[in-house]
Amino acid sequence: MSVTSDTAGKRPSIINPGRFAGIADRAVPILAALTAVTLCFGLYLALWASPEDYQQGSTVRIMYIHAPSAYIALMAYVVMTSAALGTLVWRHPLADVAARAAAPIGAAFTLATLASGAIWGKPMWGAWWVWDARLTSMLILFFMYLGLIALSRAIEEPARAARITAIATLIGFINIPIIKFSVDWWNTLHQGASVMRLDGPSMPASMLTPLLVMALAFTLLFMTLHLAEMRTELLRRRARTLRLRAARNAG
Amino acid sequence: MLAAIYLRDVRLAWSAGGGGGVGVIFFLAVTAVAPFALGPDLPLLARIGPALLWIAMLLALLLGLERLFQADHEDGTLDQLRLADTPLVTVVLAKAAAHWTAAALPLIAATPLAGILLNLSPRLLLVTLASLVVGTPALALIGAVGAALAVTLRRAGVLIAVLVLPLSIPVVIFGVGAVEAASAGRAIGPPFALLGATTLVFAVVGPLAAAAALREAD
Numbered sequence: 366m367s368v369t370s371d372t373a374g375k376r377p378s379i380i381n382p383g384r385f386a387g388i389a390d391r392a393v394p395i396l397a398a399l400t401a402v403t404l405c406f407g408l409y410l411a412l413w414a415s416p417e418d419y420q421q422g423s424t425v426r427i428m429y430i431h432a433p434s435a436y437i438a439l440m441a442y443v444v445m446t447s448a449a450l451g452t453l454v455w456r457h458p459l460a461d462v463a464a465r466a467a468a469p470i471g472a473a474f475t476l477a478t479l480a481s482g483a484i485w486g487k488p489m490w491g492a493w494w495v496w497d498a499r500l501t502s503m504l505i506l507f508f509m510y511l512g513l514i515a516l517s518r519a520i521e522e523p524a525r526a527a528r529i530t531a532i533a534t535l536i537g538f539i540n541i542p543i544i545k546f547s548v549d550w551w552n553t554l555h556q557g558a559s560v561m562r563l564d565g566p567s568m569p570a571s572m573l574t575p576l577l578v579m580a581l582a583f584t585l586l587f588m589t590l591h592l593a594e595m596r597t598e599l600l601r602r603r604a605r606t607l608r609l610r611a612a613r614n615a616g
Numbered sequence: 617m618l619a620a621i622y623l624r625d626v627r628l629a630w631s632a633g634g635g636g637g638v639g640v641i642f643f644l645a646v647t648a649v650a651p652f653a654l655g656p657d658l659p660l661l662a663r664i665g666p667a668l669l670w671i672a673m674l675l676a677l678l679l680g681l682e683r684l685f686q687a688d689h690e691d692g693t694l695d696q697l698r699l700a701d702t703p704l705v706t707v708v709l710a711k712a713a714a715h716w717t718a719a720a721l722p723l724i725a726a727t728p729l730a731g732i733l734l735n736l737s738p739r740l741l742l743v744t745l746a747s748l749v750v751g752t753p754a755l756a757l758i759g760a761v762g763a764a765l766a767v768t769l770r771r772a773g774v775l776i777a778v779l780v781l782p783l784s785i786p787v788v789i790f791g792v793g794a795v796e797a798a799s800a801g802r803a804i805g806p807p808f809a810l811l812g813a814t815t816l817v818f819a820v821v822g823p824l825a826a827a828a829a830l831r832e833a834d
Contacts, residue, residue: 453828505782512778519769528832533765533779536825539817540782 382459382599389596396589403582410575427485429575433583434478438506439545441471441587445513446538449531459595461527462602464534465517466594470587472510478503502544509537523602617702618710625714628687629680639676639719640726646672647730658735665734666744666795670788672730673723673748677755678780680719682773684711684763689833694767704827708760712823716756724748743798747811751791754815757822758783764826767833786814 411429445467451460482500483493494500516533520526650668651661661668688694697707727748731741762780766772794807 505785508778509782512775512782515775515778516765519766519772519775525768525832529765529829532825532829532832533761536761536783536821539821540785543786 382462385459386596386599389592393589393593393596396585396592400582400585400589403578403585407575407578407582410578415575416569416571424485424488425572427481428572429579431478431481431485432576433580434474434481435503436580437583437587438471438475438478438503439541440584441467441474442506442510442534442538442541444591445471445534446541449534452527452531453535458527461523461531462595462598463591464527464531466591466598468510468514468517470590470594472507472514474583474587475503475507475510479507499544502540505540506544509540513537523605617700618706621697621707621710622714622717625711626718629714629718637722639679640722642679643672643676643723643726644730644733646675647733651733662735662737662740663799665731665736666740666747666799667792668734669727669730669744669748670751670791673720673727673752674755674781674784674788676723677719677752677759678773678777680715681759681763681776681780682766684715684760685767685830685833686763686772689767694830694833698831704830705823708764708823708826708830709819712753712756712760712826715760716753720748720752720756724752740795740799743804744795747791747794747808750808750811750815751787754787754811754818755784757815757818758787760826761822761829764829764833767830787811790814 407429411426415426415429445464448460448464448467451457452464479500482503486495487493513530513533517526517530520529647668654660654664685694688697698704700707724745727745728741731744736744758780759776761783762776763772765779766776769775790807790811794804794811797804797807
């Protein structure tokens with residue numbers, strides 16, 4: 366910690382924690398406003414302006430929540446993995462703050478994916494849950510998030526907690542491609558990929574546009590929550606340092 | 617040096633409180649509880665038997681993990697190992713191999729007995745045994761990573777299980793897949809190749825990650 370705070374003084378950039386907090390203070394309200402506007406527009410497109418599916422009727426609209434949540438659930442883990450590299454390679458304190466802040470958000474979006482998937486699955490497949498490759502791998506992702514959160518909270522010393530959790534995050538990344546490609550590798554009940562395909566999306570534009578707007582809205586939402594939580598985490602750490610200093614002075 | 621670590625760990629595991637023996641009893645107990653839960657339907661048990669054996673193996677291998685590095689960390693052996701000339705990565709590999717020998721090998725030896733209890737045909741039993749021999753090293757290596765991550769924690773057992781089980785899933789999928797392919801009359805080559813590949817991947821990644829985690833333990 367002491368080494369990095371020394372160099373941080375000489376390097377006035379965005380990766381300086383103090384400067385970062387200032388930027389986050391200004392960015393969070395702007396991002397929140399952007400999120401609200403995009404989300405309202407996306408929800409209007411998704412719930413009113415988009416056509417019903419010829420097979421699934423209105424139920425298809427769950428997709429506009431479900432698919433973006435799933436995408437954020439995976440993206441949060443990718444963010445955590447790059448932050449873990451930042452922790453291990455450059456030992457930067459902000460990288461750990463980013464990883465720690467992303468974990469609960471990722472877990473929440475994974476839960477949202479599972480819940481919206483269950484609500485969608487009940488009328489379509491006749492069951493809340495099936496042991497399908499994609500569903501099961503998302504559940505595993507949820508357990509991975511919870512395990513990482515538990516691990517980082519179990520180690521008391523912050524610097525060590527950061528590096529141990531970073532190692533665990535990198536190892537867990539092995540499972541991410543398995544989750545992403547589970548629908549392509551195992552031919553199961555869950556439908557195949559229909560947006561990110563080599564031969565272009567297999568979806569009419571009237572449904573693709575709301576989906577992409579919702580994906581953008583969810584990305585903005587993730588950025589807002591992540592920045593806000595990172596700012597909170599920085600404050601939490603500053604409070605901890607002050608508390609330790611007060612205890613030392615008192616003793 | 618590595619042979620010494622390996623032999624020492626195996627000897628310690630087998631002498632100290634009969635870790636290997638208790639593991640076998642646990643393994644057989646888990647397999648014996650399943651028919652109580654499922655009902656004594658022999659064809660059903662024969663069908664899901666290999667999967668039950670894999671689950672019992674996974675759970676039994678979690679038992680000794682907590683102590684894999686913790687005992688060495690407490691009495692200072694780990695510090696000596698870190699200072700030694702031998703790279704920590706190979707030390708981890710030797711300790712994982714010792715864990716496999718002490719914990720998994722007796723379980724594999726007990727598998728035929730459990731297989732008879734579950735009414736497995738000799739051919740399926742043979743394939744199950746082969747899949748366990750190829751797959752359990754991966755479980756031991758993943759377990760070593762979990763044990764290294766939680767080495768400084770008290771009561772780390774549950775946390776290790778939470779960290780290790782998600783990573784073990786590909787191993788279980790390919791292991792049970794091999795047995796299912798055999799019982800359905802399909803080629804068992806591809807699932808075995810995937811299982812072997814998983815073991816090899818963890819043989820490379822596991823010790824690296826575990827050694828990195830152990831260096832953080834002061």
